[in-house]
Amino acid sequence: MRDENINVKIYNLNKKEIHIKKIDQLIKEMIASQIPINFDIEALKAQAIMAMTLLVRKMKIFGGVGCKEYERADICKGEKWMDEDELKKKWGDDFERNWKKVDRAFKETEGKIITINNKPIDPRYHLTCGGATENSENVDGSKILYLRRMLCDYCKNSPYYSNYVELSLEEIEKRLDIKTEKASPTKGPNIEGIIEEIIRDEQGRIRSMKIGGKKLKGAEVMKLLGLNSTRFGWKPIAFRIETKGEGHGLGLCQYGANEMAKEGKTAEEILKYYFTGVEIKTVEKPSVDSPMKGKVIVLDAGHGGDNTEDVVGVNGTREKDINLSITLKLADFLRKAGAKVYLTRETDVYVPLSQRADISNNIKPNFFLSIHQNSFGNPNISGSEIYYYRGDKEGEILANHILEQFSSMIGITSKGVKVAGFYLLREVRSSTLQVEVGFITNPEEEKKLKNEKYQTLVAREICNAFIKYYSYE
Numbered sequence: 001m002r003d004e005n006i007n008v009k010i011y012n013l014n015k016k017e018i019h020i021k022k023i024d025q026l027i028k029e030m031i032a033s034q035i036p037i038n039f040d041i042e043a044l045k046a047q048a049i050m051a052m053t054l055l056v057r058k059m060k061i062f063g064g065v066g067c068k069e070y071e072r073a074d075i076c077k078g079e080k081w082m083d084e085d086e087l088k089k090k091w092g093d094d095f096e097r098n099w100k101k102v103d104r105a106f107k108e109t110e111g112k113i114i115t116i117n118n119k120p121i122d123p124r125y126h127l128t129c130g131g132a133t134e135n136s137e138n139v140d141g142s143k144i145l146y147l148r149r150m151l152c153d154y155c156k157n158s159p160y161y162s163n164y165v166e167l168s169l170e171e172i173e174k175r176l177d178i179k180t181e182k183a184s185p186t187k188g189p190n191i192e193g194i195i196e197e198i199i200r201d202e203q204g205r206i207r208s209m210k211i212g213g214k215k216l217k218g219a220e221v222m223k224l225l226g227l228n229s230t231r232f233g234w235k236p237i238a239f240r241i242e243t244k245g246e247g248h249g250l251g252l253c254q255y256g257a258n259e260m261a262k263e264g265k266t267a268e269e270i271l272k273y274y275f276t277g278v279e280i281k282t283v284e285k286p287s288v289d290s291p292m293k294g295k296v297i298v299l300d301a302g303h304g305g306d307n308t309e310d311v312v313g314v315n316g317t318r319e320k321d322i323n324l325s326i327t328l329k330l331a332d333f334l335r336k337a338g339a340k341v342y343l344t345r346e347t348d349v350y351v352p353l354s355q356r357a358d359i360s361n362n363i364k365p366n367f368f369l370s371i372h373q374n375s376f377g378n379p380n381i382s383g384s385e386i387y388y389y390r391g392d393k394e395g396e397i398l399a400n401h402i403l404e405q406f407s408s409m410i411g412i413t414s415k416g417v418k419v420a421g422f423y424l425l426r427e428v429r430s431s432t433l434q435v436e437v438g439f440i441t442n443p444e445e446e447k448k449l450k451n452e453k454y455q456t457l458v459a460r461e462i463c464n465a466f467i468k469y470y471s472y473e
């Protein structure tokens with residue numbers, strides 16, 4: 001299954017240029033830079049699986065959305081790693097030995113990714129959790145089911161388990177952009193555990209106070225500390241701030257992973273411990289002959305059977321028949337391209353909408369496509385429009401590809417990609433589009449839509465849009 005030809009397009013935000021790297025090489029560089037090299041091989045393997053998961057999640061060839069800043073690239077500089085030359089410099093004489101270890105971690109996990117509902121997860125990790133990992137909503141604000149709080153005392157021997165910084169008040173004021181009150185000889189705050197129970201007379205002289213749990217008279221403090229007066233105040237000017245752990249605490253704790261590995265746990269066991277409810281799967285790498293290999297698509301021919309909610313053309317053409325015909329042809333094209341295709345109906349029957357959603361939600365496809373024809377009072381209106389559900393970025397991108405193919409290859413007018421809240425867009429839990437191929441109420445378009453050759457063209461171009469979606473250009 002080894003495919004040396006998968007290239008990753010990397011966009012360098014600083015240099016504003018793209019460079020290309022083989023996926024195998026990139027994964028090895030990522031392992032080498034993202035986890036201490038002296039860690040156990042199973043911890044390195046867990047890191048390797050996370051690196052592959054991230055790439056599958058991002059790369060267009062696997063259906064990812066690519067780099068946010070530059071849409072023609074797979075990943076951008078946000079994902080940090082050192083390249084082989086930099087690693088050679090860093091490791092010196094140890095390079096050969098270290099690189100061998102990295103290569104082993106890569107080979108023993110090749111193609112494996114972490115999934116939930118058949119989709120690659122966002123593989124978060126940090127150096128040391130300090131006792132427990134964190135729920136995602138406490139860090140990012142959104143609740144992610146596989147990023148749950150896990151107790152972890154595996155990392156208790158990590159040098160990062162607990163730490164502290166000492167900061168002057170001045171520094172704290174600067175960094176937090178705040179101003180604290182000035183010190184005053186007649187005021188001074190309670191500082192729990194240090195200075196408490198302060199009693200002053202009317203002139204502001206200290207009668208008594210508790211310092212570090214010990215009750216002292218003002219005069220005693222004055223004498224012991226060598227102060228000039230019992231009229232004194234205070235203000236902390238430095239803080240020692242103690243921390244536990246290193247990093248955001250989401251997902252895998254690397255020091256913990258290393259300890260688990262030393263105790264004999266495998267990479268997969270480690271990943272399943274830190275990511276709740278996930279499965280480890282092997283991805284199918286796309287090939288040139290079957291660009292849709294590994295993709296699962298559910299096609300839905302709108303309406304059907306006794307249902308009369310479909311639209312009817314001036315010459316009596318029924319929408320449901322055109323929908324079914326285009327859908328069957330599209331299924332053929334997609335299967336030839338290597339996709340696994342399921343249909344909500346294959347004949348002229350009516351399937352309730354809730355059942356169509358259930359079918360898809362059981363299959364959990366990459367895309368759900370509902371095929372329809374449009375209608376309008378004015379018979380002059382023609383063209384294609386596509387609906388997607390608000391926030392469905394993948395759906396929006398595919399929809400734009402379809403309209404581009406329609407217009408450049410068949411000359412169909414684009415009426416645009418639009419947001420809608422239709423039942424299936426809402427209830428199907430995959431990326432979902434409703435494609436309104438043409439206006440059956442426009443006599444010219446009605447005639448075309450009835451034509452088998454035209455239907456084939458439409459199906460072919462939807463398939464081509466899919467292929468485009470899963471490739472670069």
Ligand SMILES: [Zn+2]
Pocket residue numbers: 128129130131132152153154155156253255256
């Ligand atoms: Zn930990």
Ligand SMILES: [Zn+2]
Pocket residue numbers: 302303310311319372373
């Ligand atoms: Zn319809």
